[in-house]
Amino acid sequence: MFYREAGTFKTTYAEDMALFPLPITRWSMRVLLVLVIAVVPVVLHEYYLSIFNLIFIAIVGALGLNILVGYTGQISIGHAAFMSVGAYTAANLAVKLGLPFWITLPAGGLMAAFIGVIVGMPSLRIKGTYLAIATLASQLIIEWIINHTPAISGGAAAAIEVARPTIAGYELKSQKDLYYFTLFFALVAIVATMNLVRSRIGRAFIAIRDQDIAAEIIGINIFRYKLIAFAISSFYAGVCGVLYTYYFGIATYEAFQIVVSIDYLAMVIIGGLGSVLGSVLGAIFVTALPVVIRILVETFGGYIWDPAALSAVAASMRLIIFGGLIIFFLVVEPEGLARLWRNTRNYFRVWPFSY
Amino acid sequence: MQDAPAQSAVAPSAVTMLAVNNIEVVYDNVVLVLKGVSLDVKAGRITTLLGANGAGKSTTLKAISGILFTERGNITKGSIALEGTPIHGRRPFEVTKLGIAQVFEGRRVFESLSCEENLVAGAHIVRDMGEIRDGIERVFSYFPRIKERRNQLAGYLSGGEQQMLVIGRALMSSPKVVLLDEPSLGLAPMLVEEIFGIVKRLVSEQNLSVLLVEQNANMALTVADHGYVMENGRIVLEGSAEQLRSNSDIREFYLGINEGGAKKSYRDVKHYKRRKRWLS
């Protein structure tokens, strides 16, 4: 009932094109920004900040994957491989050339984008399941190359230690420092994506997804735009990989194996394909929900199970409940959490009437 | 082309916008679909292409727009020229940039975009914001129904509205030639009339040239200036709409009217058609 469009009139094109056209959204966004910037890091214990950090990094990666899968309709099971490309590019630049993060981070993204374009080439000819297999192959090929090229992987252990990022001589190393670091990039990624999908390029992506032939006929060079989608998506993945690298303090390809690709696909599908909010919600869901479930089981499970066996129970319960919730949410709303939210909002928009 | 040495009703002064010259199209390298098709689209006129299912009408349009390539088709012979510039063998987006817009049969709107966004997307090759806004206003002036629904998702529109939207979207690239494929498909007669009325207005007011593919021959010949009839991958008849309307074969097969002016039963038409072919 607070969510009202009535009374908001747009008199200029600029108003019509604003990211948040409604005053209520603008206000809640401001409140939220204050919350995440000024309140959360001050009030919460470092432990919770570490979860936020993982979520923020995941948001960057999930947004990238959603641009490709959700907005352009090109499936990819090789997202984690692009992260590792970004991670190793940044790690090598940081260690061998001693470059700071504000150079290695975009460099990692660009390198991933470059590889992404190459991997995206088959998308001109193949679609759907076939493209999935092609990207799966590229995941394995990239893994193999990193694993077997000491010049990239830094030796047999295929791990390169990287110093913490520094800003003006200040080393970002506590979870709180890293919170601002990851939050910054998550916010940039969110705003950039929201603008991207409303731009000419974004509309071309959606046109390709909805009707690829019709898209071609209105003058969209499909091949070029598919490659742009792969490039942008991989750029996000690369940046995500670099963020992981600085967050872990090490680049290791074992942190970017195929399971990670699957995890990110799960994020965008559960959150909602073709939705910025969906990417954010999906990242939160997949990263934080297992933690919440485990804490709940640990806290209340003692009444049901033998406390000594609780750690074993918590592990399996987490899997069962997490899997069950994924199925539950997808059955309730196949289009994901973002759609679920939109439905709720629309309900309250006309409240107390039904429509 | 034995039948129709052009005694066109169209004034000879009309400029040829689009010339298709004796093209042959092969699918998958083996299936010959068009066996030498030639036709002209005159500037500022509606040209219609009639024919039964599978005659090769849609393939002709796809050959012009270049979309054939993505369907594994190939132009093996002949040429297509827009105002004298050869365009065959080009990628669809290039053809669009040169000034040809195609409206597919089956109303392919971008379901998840709003009507207005569909139009903006249609102006992909236009980069000037002011020009895009003018284009939108122009489309809205012809299709007030779309204006009413400008912020609705295109997927929620009715069939007729979707058809209007895709025509409007095609106009957004400011084309010289519009290829219209079966705009009447699955629509109520009243809507069909409304849409054709708008098309006719568009042609005269916006100086468009239209190549119209239709099953509804009656309707097509009412709005068109000139017409071609296709069968089995060939053009078998050509003439002004006037001439075609009065052609006895056309009356038999496409309009379902016999010599006496009375409607013939479908059964008889079929029988007759089996017996007589235009081409050996």
Place this chain on the structure above:
Amino acid sequence: MTRQTTAWLRAGALAGSILASGPALAQDKEIVIGAQCDRTGPTQIVGNVLCPAYHHYMALVNKRGGIEGYKIKVLEIDHEYKVPPAIESHERFKKEGAIMTSAFGTPQLLALLKKFEEDKMPVTSPGIGSSAAADGKKYPYVFPIAATYWSQTGGAVEFAKRQLGGSLKDKKIAYMFFDNPAGREPLPLLEELAKSEGFQMRTFGVPSPGIEMGAQILDVTGRFKPDFVIAHLFGRAPSVMIKELKGKGFQLSKVVGLVWAGAEADIIAAGGYGISEGYHTIQYAGVGGDFKVINEIKDMLKAEGKTLGKEFESTVTFNRGVYQGAVHAAAIANAIKAKGGGKPNGEDLRKGFEQVKGLDPSLDGLAPPLALTPEDHEGGGWVQIWSIKGGKFVKTQDWFQGYRKEVLKHVEEENKK
């Protein structure tokens, strides 16, 4: 666009719910240990035995009255062999007052390496992580506490030498390895030993997941025809290798597997003890249930009216869990004593680890003659050879250090890079 609005609102709500259910902080006379584990991921076959064994041993320690008056509390988090949950678990352990971590999984350990150092929290990594971490000067907070892959490889080559009559001159040794960083780690050491001992070495990489190695086996048995095979495989791969080598008529008494290729589960999966007869394994903890500490654990559980779980069936992995617990207990005892009974922090515990020499006497025979020092966090790199003979694991060679000098040299070289 209220989409973002809600995203953050939800994140806030989530954090709130976690806050509300946060467990209480550590007690005064309690030492908290954080144990990472994988009970549900790809290495669950190890985790589901090793982690319970560790818990059992710590329960036994508490039942005996704790360590110097302190009770041990083990927090366990299952990270499913994924890196982000491992990060989260570390912060959680820290929040709950843990002063050390028991790591599980190489990628997880690597991703936290820096954190352990920054948080001054010792971490143990028996059987995982990089061999170079044995150097306490370079990695002050990492304690492999058991033979690293290099020490295991040294042991394997020395064992081969002994089996082949005391000289490796002009002998042929095949190295079958899982084609990942861990599998490739011993390569430089092997190459050097091949040079100094004069044997011919050829490597056979098995790609993940290691269940298809027909080509490599044919190469080994049909063309290279080695005098000895050293296998460094994980997961299902060891059992496949045993089965395939046996199928080609290769003598398994000429094969030795490193520590992750030699648990009961591997033998059973290969088709049982009959098929695996003769196969040798490198071990960093004793095998079998015939140790005082194991019986004590069993008695304790029986006295509590509990049934013995499935974990007791896999003694190789179980004993490793117990061994790990005993090293932790010894280090904690050192740390408390050094503080004169005060409660140690992570830094104190690190020093405690660096003085571990001799463990809980009930582990006699199960544990190596371990001696951790500020330089040597591996504790000597001791290994045993256990072989399949007459349908069970039999000790073939007692604790020894294989090519210790060469291994140490490699550690030093690697850390100079």
